[in-house]
Amino acid sequence: MTSLLNSDTDTWAPFVQAIEAELNAHRDRALLEDAGDQAFATSHAPCQPWCRERVVEWLSFQTYYEYQAILFISKWLQSTPELDALVLLCQQIEDEGNHFYWLNQHLEQLGAKLADWQPLPEIVDWVETYYGNLPDTISRLAAHNLAGESGACRSFASIAPFLPEDLQKTMRRIMPDEQFHLRLGRRILSKYCVTDEQKARARQCALEVSRLETRAIQAFNRKLAAIAP
Ligand SMILES: [Fe+2]
């Protein structure tokens, strides 16, 4: 769903670009520090497809994330006075609903149920507690759309080679939507972050996500690594 944003003409403010560069630097550093602890994404390792159990674990997390995105974004709508942001977030909920539906179908085809899966506490802190309690549009879009969506795209790129082909195909269908969510974040932040305080708040929320996300992904990687590849 991209009808309200034209990627060809989309531009965003220098402070947003600076936040994204800072996020990328943080993630590169975390990846290096975590390299010895990774269950995947080591560039020298040959890409063996994961076993069913590991695919189910990863897919359960992805399906949970899409489901939670529907919940926290729909909660945000109750306090979004910026009407252009409101309409874009409605489109985003429709996308996240599709993503949830498609991934949940894969999960069911593998004989698993989301209801049987428990997120790690570090994942709950990041996804449900942090995203779910952000107070305004600037904080929410800096945290989830700018930091969270770019992290999701990055993470999928590193994991894709280990997934079954049909699931890779679904993820390739999802990624353009996540890019749209990232672009809508850039657009809305560029428009509504006017003062230095607002820009600093956007940066602080995006960097907090990078911290929470790194902590959660490290814990999740340890869980994945304990499952036979
Ligand atoms: Fe999604």
Ligand SMILES: [Fe+2]
């Ligand atoms: Fe998204």
